[in-house]
Amino acid sequence: MAYQLSFSGFVWRNLxxxxxxxxxxxxxxxVAIGAFVGLVGFSSAFEQAWLRIYTSSGTDIAVIQRTFLNxxxxxxxxxxxxxxxxxxxxxxxxxxxxxxxxxxxxLAYGWKADSYEFESLHILxxxxxxxxxxxxxxxxxxxxxxxxxxxxxxxxxxxxxxxVGVYHGGSALEADAVIMPLDQLQxxxxxxxxxxxxxxxxxxxxxxxxxxxxxxxxxxQIEASLPTLRxxxxxxxxxxxxxxxxxxxxAWGTSSIALLxxxxxxxNTMAMSVFExxxxxxxxxxxxxxxxxxxxxxxxxxxxxxxxxxxxxIALGWCALHVLAALPQTASIVSAHVALPLLAETLxxxxxxxxxxxxxxxxxxxxxxxxxxxxxx
Amino acid sequence: MTSPLLEVRSACKSYDEGxxxxxxGVDLSIAAGEYMAISGASGSGKSTLLHLLGGLDRPTSxxxxxxxxxxxxxxxxxxxxxxxxGFIFQAFHLMPTLRAIENVQLPMLSLSRSRFDRAARARxxxxxxxxxxxxxxxxxxxxxxxxxxxxxxxxxxxxxxxxLADEPTGNxxxxxxxxxxxxxxxxxxxxxxxxxxxxxxxxxxDSAARQIRIRDGKVEA
Numbered sequence: 001m002a003y004q005l006s007f008s009g010f011v012w013r014n015l016x017x018x019x020x021x022x023x024x025x026x027x028x029x030x031v032a033i034g035a036f037v038g039l040v041g042f043s044s045a046f047e048q049a050w051l052r053i054y055t056s057s058g059t060d061i062a063v064i065q066r067t068f069l070n071x072x073x074x075x076x077x078x079x080x081x082x083x084x085x086x087x088x089x090x091x092x093x094x095x096x097x098x099x100x101x102x103x104x105x106x107l108a109y110g111w112k113a114d115s116y117e118f119e120s121l122h123i124l125x126x127x128x129x130x131x132x133x134x135x136x137x138x139x140x141x142x143x144x145x146x147x148x149x150x151x152x153x154x155x156x157x158x159x160x161x162x163x164v165g166v167y168h169g170g171s172a173l174e175a176d177a178v179i180m181p182l183d184q185l186q187x188x189x190x191x192x193x194x195x196x197x198x199x200x201x202x203x204x205x206x207x208x209x210x211x212x213x214x215x216x217x218x219x220x221q222i223e224a225s226l227p228t229l230r231x232x233x234x235x236x237x238x239x240x241x242x243x244x245x246x247x248x249x250x251a252w253g254t255s256s257i258a259l260l261x262x263x264x265x266x267x268n269t270m271a272m273s274v275f276e277x278x279x280x281x282x283x284x285x286x287x288x289x290x291x292x293x294x295x296x297x298x299x300x301x302x303x304x305x306x307x308x309x310x311x312x313x314i315a316l317g318w319c320a321l322h323v324l325a326a327l328p329q330t331a332s333i334v335s336a337h338v339a340l341p342l343l344a345e346t347l348x349x350x351x352x353x354x355x356x357x358x359x360x361x362x363x364x365x366x367x368x369x370x371x372x373x374x375x376x377x
Numbered sequence: 378m379t380s381p382l383l384e385v386r387s388a389c390k391s392y393d394e395g396x397x398x399x400x401x402g403v404d405l406s407i408a409a410g411e412y413m414a415i416s417g418a419s420g421s422g423k424s425t426l427l428h429l430l431g432g433l434d435r436p437t438s439x440x441x442x443x444x445x446x447x448x449x450x451x452x453x454x455x456x457x458x459x460x461x462x463g464f465i466f467q468a469f470h471l472m473p474t475l476r477a478i479e480n481v482q483l484p485m486l487s488l489s490r491s492r493f494d495r496a497a498r499a500r501x502x503x504x505x506x507x508x509x510x511x512x513x514x515x516x517x518x519x520x521x522x523x524x525x526x527x528x529x530x531x532x533x534x535x536x537x538x539x540x541l542a543d544e545p546t547g548n549x550x551x552x553x554x555x556x557x558x559x560x561x562x563x564x565x566x567x568x569x570x571x572x573x574x575x576x577x578x579x580x581x582x583d584s585a586a587r588q589i590r591i592r593d594g595k596v597e598a
Contacts, residue, residue: 003476003478003479003496003512003513004482004492004493004495004496005475005478005479005482005483005486005492005495005496006486006492007486010475010483010486013474013475014474016474017473017474279470280472283466283470283472284483285433285455285458286431286433286458286464286470287458287459287464287483287484287487287531288455288458288459288460288462288484288487288488288535289455289459289484289486289487290455290459290487291455293486293487369434370433370434371428371433371434374433374466374470
């Protein structure tokens with residue numbers, strides 16, 4: 001039968017009644033959620049790129065300093081690591097961000113020429129560098145950006161380096177990077193005898209033991225042998241290394257501010273709505289609506305604004321990620337794909353934002369005395 | 378003697394920290410099925426008394442009983458309003474965003490009735506009040522008399538035992554007023570409902586089986 005009034009239908013009518021305000025509120029929360037999707041999506045893609053570095057090279061564990069800021073590890077630790085029965089291979093590395101030209105900065109990796117990390121690279125032209133020589137290999141995206149090929153010279157911090165190879169990496173963070181001999185990067189970074197981390201490949205998991213158990217056992221063995229260092233599983237290291245942590249922190253920090261502004265927008269809309277509808281709320285109470293039903297009505301309106309803004313924000317964030325994925329500066333890192341858990345998380349946050357914003361106006365609306373509300377003009 | 382449906386005992390109501398005394402010791406009994414008019418000058422306290430009878434407000438002192446249960450103590454005011462009372466206001470107070478048929482369904486949202494039942498009940502009531510062709514109109518598309526008939530249908534939605542009308546003809550011309558009162562008294566007689574009307578209009582007050590007059594917050598003898 002037509003014109004069956006439902007609670008949700010009444011909610012919708014109330015929002016539709018003040019369409020411009022509803023639309024502006026949706027835009028406010030939508031921009032906030034869009035920023036969240038874009039920034040968190042970007043930082044997640046960044047984390048995935050780091051993870052691919054580990055997975056493509058087969059690294060099981062990264063050995064790092066226990067402290068966050070002092071990230072250098074003594075290079076001599078390598079011998080102790082390799083002597084452990086659980087360790088198959090341990091390779092030192094340094095990573096840093098370097099200005100290659102006034103316009104281009106890139107991740108720089110320092111590897112040993114015999115590092116197993118090379119197994120994850122596909123050399124497109126040229127050859128692998130040699131230890132002790134001022135030689136570099138460029139990722140294909142970086143080589144294109146710098147317009148360099150094997151045989152060319154690249155000035156890094158006023159020192160000439162010969163480009164000896166161009167490779168394609170398993171991760172976007174390698175494709176847009178420069179790799180040079182460890183000793184050369186140690187010299188450029190004033191880190192002689194120090195490395196950022198050791199990447200470790202473990203021996204095969206013994207029969208009858210689960211990979212997870214074995215990984216924990218290996219971690220314990222390494223940390224017992226080298227008490228000043230931490231042995232971090234590769235997946236964990238990918239998500240909590242300094243770069244990823246900073247990316248996540250700035251993504252969450254920026255989107256939290258945007259979200260707070262969005263919440264204030266909804267709260268303002270709902271507070272105005274309750275103020276303007278004081279008499280109507282009194283009528284509902286006179287008609288037998290209970291306090292909790294008035295509270296639910298206002299909370300549902302706020303929740304709809306939150307969810308609507310969430311959907312709009314997802315669309316905006318998705319567009320932003322597509323734009324970033326198409327830009328040459330960010331294409332190698334950003335993926336236009338938005339993961340389902342992020343979408344669910346976003347909608348959850350949007351709904352929560354609506355409920356938080358609606359809580360005080362809803363409570364005030366529910367507390368109105370019917371007689372006082374009916375007297376209101 | 379049967380016990381009254383509604384009883385007001387020594388009810389006082391004051392506002393502004395006691396500076397304004399709207400009711401000053403009102404005692405009143407209303408029997409089930411009674412038609413009573415409350416008249417009095419503006420500011421005499423008649424609407425305040427109606428609000429107490431309808432559970433919209435509590436007395437500052439004294440008590441209001443429904444079937445011997447104290448309102449606001451033994452019986453929850455929300456439950457009382459949703460299940461036993463229907464209100465009709467002078468200014469109709471229809472929701473502008475809802476069609477006539479949807480306005481009538483509004484009180485039913487407070488009770489657990491199915492959507493289908495709610496819409497069927499609203500249709501039935503509007504038809505009973507001669508609005509079968511106006512159900513889909515919004516309030517601003519209806520005449521004042523039609524709006525008040527929608528408001529009456531809304532008051533009847535939850536099948537209350539008591540109908541409380543606060544100046545129900547105050548915004549209507551004389552012909553429409555007579556029609557509305559005819560509808561209200563007809564409902565009172567057909568359904569055996571208790572009808573309490575607050576009015577300035579002596580003709581309406583005289584039409585009631587019982588009439589009380591409020592003056593300075595007290596029931597005149």
